[in-house]
Amino acid sequence: MNKKTMQNARRLFMTGISFITSNGPSGQNVMAAEWTMQISYKPMLIAVFIHEGSSTLKNIKKTKQFGVNVASEKQSTLVSIAGGYSRKEIDKLSVRNSFVVSESKKTKIPLITGCLVNAECKLFTIKKIGDHTMVVGRVTSIRYDETKKPLAYQRNRYFRIGSMIEPIRDRVAVNKNMFNFFHKQSKNKFILKCAAVLVRSKNKMLVVNSIEQNFVSIIPYTQPKRNQDYKKSLENHLQNTKLNITLEEEPRLRRLIVKNRDKIQRIDFILFEGKLKNSSGIYFWKSIKTDTLLKSLIK
Ligand SMILES: Cc1cc2nc3c(=O)[nH]c(=O)nc-3n(C[C@H](O)[C@H](O)[C@H](O)COP(=O)(O)O)c2cc1C
Structure with a gap:
């Protein structure tokens, strides 16, 4: 050298x-x-x-x-x-x-x-x-x-030392139910870390109703435990909900601040693109245009 x-x-x-x-x-x-x-x-x-x-x-x-x-x-x-x-x-x-x-x-x-x-x-x-x-x-x-x-x-x-570098996060306004859902999931952690899958069909995205909160429909989502493989956790979650979705290899990271009125929650999404095969699970197709969170996740 x-x-x-x-x-x-x-x-x-x-x-x-x-x-x-x-x-x-x-x-x-x-x-x-x-x-x-x-x-x-x-x-x-x-x-x-x-x-x-x-x-x-x-x-x-x-x-x-x-x-x-x-x-x-x-x-x-x-x-x-x-x-x-x-x-x-x-x-x-x-x-x-x-x-x-x-x-x-x-x-x-x-x-x-x-x-x-x-x-x-x-x-x-x-x-x-x-x-x-x-x-x-x-x-x-x-x-x-x-x-x-x-x-x-x-x-x-x-x-x-100069000024602090603010973490780069997009801010997304969500309705009260959606906000409460994520906030509850975070269990008061500063950042909620989760794995989720994006399955698209034209202008729509595959969503499921959350078990914890009936009025919230979100993309299939799970919170892997510490040191657990994110892809495997998500695959297990999909299997449990009988959704037959294959995940692509390379995930994306989306860092968001979801907010409702003056309340905020930081969320790190590890997002896998997925392809739906024949599935016996319950799911819906939601328009991306009308959902602020979906719009922001696909950016
Ligand atoms: C900015 C600065 C950083 C230094 N960092 C180290 C260091 O990490 N380790 C080291 O052995 N010497 C380091 N030195 C050199 C010692 O401070 C220097 O050799 C000193 O004269 C040793 O003093 P002493 O012989 O009285 O112990 C540094 C010097 C400066 C100016």
Whole structure:
């Protein structure tokens, strides 16, 4: 592989920056580490990848503890200090007008003021991987400040996080019965995830009456359980309702917000096109033109 391509490509990964703090044979210290991430909920574990030869790694190996302080957008100069010099060169934490530190009473690890998160970690495991050492810490104490905004890092430059990207969903107004049907199905989940089949005949679509709610006729529809194959779940559902429909291989995803007055429900439809064979199940043909949901599903 071309060396230049590899160098260019690796600059494109986007990360945040954390200050890794420690206190040991190298003295009190802080380094910048973009390769820091949470890797387990229970126990809460954080991994940091640190190069051999750093004063930080020497401290951690000896004391088996360290701090992870997630940098905020106002701390880019501090990152330059923490990442630009080694403890062997200067005591970075004592540079004038730079770090404001509070020391953990128990562990004596310096914690940096002005960060989003300050976590104290006990060494959980350590392993040399490639040219870095993976240091995994179990969080023993943590505090956070939600008013602080994170610092982003890409192409060796610092960035502020911009505006949130709204998920792309079409909004569809449906009648009260239809809305209640979906809302009940969602069991108050933020997004209702379902599999359904579109069987068309000219301007009409095959629909069935829902068992749960008599006044609602919808395309054959099921909610697969977590980790269940969507196509197989739908095929089982069709078999149970005696609808003999063959499903095409490649489904489509339609992400909708169905609404009725001021109420909304987010729905993700995995939609299979289907062909009706001779069927003993009960179904109807509904005009696509007059049904807002059908119109939106076939878009
Ligand atoms: C933005 C930035 C991100 C960095 N990320 C890492 C990292 O993830 N792992 C690492 O080993 N070094 C990283 N470094 C380099 C160290 O912070 C640097 O080698 C530092 O001098 C080590 O300090 P120490 O010897 O006092 O421990 C980064 C540097 C900068 C400027």
